[in-house]
Amino acid sequence: MRKYSRKKKEIAVEDYVSGIKSGDRTMLARAITLVESHTNRHFTVAQQVIEQLGSVKTNSIRIGITGVPGAGKSTFIDSFGTYLCELGYRVAVLAVDPSSEVSKGSILGDKTRMERLSNNPRAFIRPSPSSGTLGGVNRKTRETIFLCEAAGFDIILIETVGVGQGEFVVRSMVDFFLLLVLTGAGDELQTMKKGIMELPDLVVVNKADGDNVSKAKQAMREYNTILHFLRPYTEGWTTKAVTASALEETGLIEIYKEIEQFIHMTRNNGIFEKRRTEQLKEWFxxxxxxxxxxxxxxxxxxxxxxxxxxxxxxxxxxxxxxxxxxxxxxxxxxxx
Amino acid sequence: MRKYSRKKKEIAVEDYVSGIKSGDRTMLARAITLVESHTNRHFTVAQQVIEQLGSVKTNSIRIGITGVPGAGKSTFIDSFGTYLCELGYRVAVLAVDPSSEVSKGSILGDKTRMERLSNNPRAFIRPSPSSGTLGGVNRKTRETIFLCEAAGFDIILIETVGVGQGEFVVRSMVDFFLLLVLTGAGDELQTMKKGIMELPDLVVVNKADGDNVSKAKQAMREYNTILHFLRPYTEGWTTKAVTASALEETGLIEIYKEIEQFIHMTRNNGIFEKRRTEQLKEWFxxxxxxxxxxxxxxxxxxxxxxxxxxxxxxxxxxxxxxxxxxxxxxxxxxxx
Structure with a gap:
C-alpha cells in the first residue's frame, strides 16, 4: 500500500487489522474515524479493514440507552460502565445522534462528562462526531460496533438522545434497550415522543437519591402501571421499572441482574440470535x-x-x- | 402501453399527462399515488409522466407551514386556504411527515379537519400517505409539488408537524415559511426544537380571538423581541410576528400582504430564483x-x-x- 505524506502518516490496512485484533485502542479509534469519514479513499480503506477482520464470533452484549435531555445519561453511563468494568467486562461506549447534522448538537461531545469511565483502562469511549453524519449513520454505527467487538469489547453501550428518530435507530441495533427517566412520570411522558414507552426492556428511574428517593419510588410505581398496559417489546419478557442513583451508585446491581436474566432468556428462546441476524441484514x-x-x-x-x-x-x-x-x-x- | 386487468384499470401515461394538463383532479390524485408508490412499475410510470409533462413554467408560490401539535394548523390552513381561493388562486395543500413510518402517525389524515377548503372547487387537498414514506419522502414531495403546479395550482401550501426533521425538510422545498404558534411564547419555545425560530419568514400567533386577544398580542410582542435577536433566514427580510384567528378569520389579509411583499422583494433581489434553482438541484x-x-x-x-x-x-x-x-x-x- 502506498503511503502519502500527509499530516498524519497513513496506516496500512494490515496494521489496522492486527492493531484492532490485539485490542490497540488508538488503532480502533483511528479505524472508526475512517468509518465515519466522508471521503471515498477512507471509505475504501475502512471497508478493507472490515473485510480482513472477517466474521468475529464474540459473546458481546449490545445495550442501547436513551432518555430525555437532563435524565442523567452521561452520569448513569459513567457509573454503570465503571461497575461493569469492575465485574471484569471490557466496555465500549458509543453515541448515535441522527439529528446532529441539522441541530449541530453533539452528544458525548465532552469526554469529561464521563470522567471515571474515560480513565478506566477497560473502557473505550467514542463521542459522536461533531460534524455531519447524516449520510450513512446506520452503516457507520453498525461498523463501529463491529470494530469494537473485534477489538475485544464485551459490552457495547450505545447512547442516544431522546429526540428525532435516535431511539428507533438504536433499538434496531441492540440486544437490550434501557430507558432512563426522572421522577414525575406524567409530566415527563408529555415531552417524550409517542411510542417511546413501547421500546425499552427496562425503565430506570434515575436520581433516586437524597430527598428524591420517595418521589423516585412513586415514579417507579407509576411507570410500572403504564408498562402493565403495554405489550412488551421483547416477547416473553416483562419490561419493568426500577430505581437507581448514578450518584450514590445504588440500583446498578439490580440493573445488571435484569440484563443478565434477559440475555439468558433470549438466548434460550432464540430471540437473541434472531435479533442478531436482523442486525446483520440491516448492516448489509x-x-x-x-x-x-x-x-x-x-x-x-x-x-x-x-x-x-x-x-x-x-x-x-x-x-x-x-x-x-x-x-x-x-x-x-x-x-x- | 399494455393494459392489465387489475382491480383498477391502468391509465396510460399520455392520459395522465393530458389529464393533469387540463387540471383534472382525479388524474392528479392518481398520479400522486404513483409517485408515492413503492412498486417499481408505478415508479416507472410516474417518471414517464413527469418526463412528458416537461418543464412547467408557472408563477406558483410554495409556502411551508409548521407548528407544534395543537397550534391549529388544520384550522388555519382551512381558513387561509379558503381566503386565497376567494382571491382567485387555485390552492393545493400537501403534507410532509417524515416521522410517519415510525410513529404510524399521519397528518392531514382526516380531510374533514379542513371542511370548507375540501369542498372548495379551487382547492386540492392531499393527505400524507398513511403507510410508510420513509424512503424517498424528499423526491416524492418534490414530484407532488411539480404535479400540482403542472395541474395549474398557483399556491402550494405544505404542512409539516413540528417534530422530527419535518421543518428542515420543508424549509428546503418552499419559497416562504410560516411558523404557527400559540400564546405563552416562553413555555412553548421549550417544547420546540432548537433552531426552529431561525427558519420562518413569518411567525403567526394563532387563536387571537375572544378572551385570548390580549394574551396573543403579548405573545406577539415576545416573539418579536426574540426575532429581533436572530438573523432572519431570508437575507434582507425582517421576520416578524403577527396575530391571527383562524376561527374569526382575522389577520389573514395581513399574512397575505406579508407574503406578497416577500415574494416581490425576493423576486427583485434574485433570492426567489436562487431558491428555486436550489430546489431543482435537490429534486435532481x-x-x-x-x-x-x-x-x-x-x-x-x-x-x-x-x-x-x-x-x-x-x-x-x-x-x-x-x-x-x-x-x-x-x-x-x-x-x-
Whole structure:
C-alpha cells in the first residue's frame, strides 16, 4: 500500500487489522474515524479493514440507552460502565445522534462528562462526531460496533438522545434497550415522543437519591402501571421499572441482574440470535446502499456529467426525469 | 402501453399527462399515488409522466407551514386556504411527515379537519400517505409539488408537524415559511426544537380571538423581541410576528400582504430564483438516488443474488464487506 505524506502518516490496512485484533485502542479509534469519514479513499480503506477482520464470533452484549435531555445519561453511563468494568467486562461506549447534522448538537461531545469511565483502562469511549453524519449513520454505527467487538469489547453501550428518530435507530441495533427517566412520570411522558414507552426492556428511574428517593419510588410505581398496559417489546419478557442513583451508585446491581436474566432468556428462546441476524441484514442493506451511492457520486466522470446535467436542468433544457434516466444509463454502461 | 386487468384499470401515461394538463383532479390524485408508490412499475410510470409533462413554467408560490401539535394548523390552513381561493388562486395543500413510518402517525389524515377548503372547487387537498414514506419522502414531495403546479395550482401550501426533521425538510422545498404558534411564547419555545425560530419568514400567533386577544398580542410582542435577536433566514427580510384567528378569520389579509411583499422583494433581489434553482438541484439529487436504488433493489436477478448473499452472511460464510463488493461488481458488470 502506498503511503502519502500527509499530516498524519497513513496506516496500512494490515496494521489496522492486527492493531484492532490485539485490542490497540488508538488503532480502533483511528479505524472508526475512517468509518465515519466522508471521503471515498477512507471509505475504501475502512471497508478493507472490515473485510480482513472477517466474521468475529464474540459473546458481546449490545445495550442501547436513551432518555430525555437532563435524565442523567452521561452520569448513569459513567457509573454503570465503571461497575461493569469492575465485574471484569471490557466496555465500549458509543453515541448515535441522527439529528446532529441539522441541530449541530453533539452528544458525548465532552469526554469529561464521563470522567471515571474515560480513565478506566477497560473502557473505550467514542463521542459522536461533531460534524455531519447524516449520510450513512446506520452503516457507520453498525461498523463501529463491529470494530469494537473485534477489538475485544464485551459490552457495547450505545447512547442516544431522546429526540428525532435516535431511539428507533438504536433499538434496531441492540440486544437490550434501557430507558432512563426522572421522577414525575406524567409530566415527563408529555415531552417524550409517542411510542417511546413501547421500546425499552427496562425503565430506570434515575436520581433516586437524597430527598428524591420517595418521589423516585412513586415514579417507579407509576411507570410500572403504564408498562402493565403495554405489550412488551421483547416477547416473553416483562419490561419493568426500577430505581437507581448514578450518584450514590445504588440500583446498578439490580440493573445488571435484569440484563443478565434477559440475555439468558433470549438466548434460550432464540430471540437473541434472531435479533442478531436482523442486525446483520440491516448492516448489509445499509452498506450496499452506501457503496452503491459511493460508486456513483464519487466517480470522477459521473461527477462531471452530473454538473453538466445540473446546468441543463437549471437552464430549462432538460427535465429532471430525463436527466436521471440518461445519467443512470451512462453509469451502468460505462466501462470499469 | 399494455393494459392489465387489475382491480383498477391502468391509465396510460399520455392520459395522465393530458389529464393533469387540463387540471383534472382525479388524474392528479392518481398520479400522486404513483409517485408515492413503492412498486417499481408505478415508479416507472410516474417518471414517464413527469418526463412528458416537461418543464412547467408557472408563477406558483410554495409556502411551508409548521407548528407544534395543537397550534391549529388544520384550522388555519382551512381558513387561509379558503381566503386565497376567494382571491382567485387555485390552492393545493400537501403534507410532509417524515416521522410517519415510525410513529404510524399521519397528518392531514382526516380531510374533514379542513371542511370548507375540501369542498372548495379551487382547492386540492392531499393527505400524507398513511403507510410508510420513509424512503424517498424528499423526491416524492418534490414530484407532488411539480404535479400540482403542472395541474395549474398557483399556491402550494405544505404542512409539516413540528417534530422530527419535518421543518428542515420543508424549509428546503418552499419559497416562504410560516411558523404557527400559540400564546405563552416562553413555555412553548421549550417544547420546540432548537433552531426552529431561525427558519420562518413569518411567525403567526394563532387563536387571537375572544378572551385570548390580549394574551396573543403579548405573545406577539415576545416573539418579536426574540426575532429581533436572530438573523432572519431570508437575507434582507425582517421576520416578524403577527396575530391571527383562524376561527374569526382575522389577520389573514395581513399574512397575505406579508407574503406578497416577500415574494416581490425576493423576486427583485434574485433570492426567489436562487431558491428555486436550489430546489431543482435537490429534486435532481434525490431522484438520482432513488432511481439508482430502484435499479439495484428492484432488479429480479439482483434480488435473487441479494438473498443468496444474505444467507451466506448469516451462516458466517461471507463477511458484509465482501458480499457488498461482490454484489456491486455483479450489478455493474451485468448486461442490460
Amino acid at each position: 442493506d445499509s452498506s450496499l446502499k452506501d457503496k452503491l451511492y459511493a460508486q456513483f457520486f464519487y466517480d470522477e466522470k459521473m461527477k462531471e456529467s452530473l454538473l453538466q446535467y445540473e446546468k441543463l436542468i437549471i437552464d430549462g433544457e432538460k427535465t429532471v426525469g430525463n436527466s436521471v434516466n440518461e445519467l443512470i444509463s451512462l453509469f451502468l454502461n460505462k466501462k470499469e | 439529487d434525490s431522484s438520482l438516488k432513488d432511481k439508482l436504488y430502484a435499479q439495484f433493489f428492484y432488479d429480479e436477478k439482483m434480488k435473487e443474488s441479494l438473498l443468496q448473499y444474505e444467507k451466506l452472511i448469516i451462516d458466517g460464510e461471507k463477511t458484509v464487506g465482501n458480499s457488498v463488493n461482490e454484489l456491486i461488481s455483479l450489478f455493474l458488470n451485468k448486461k442490460e
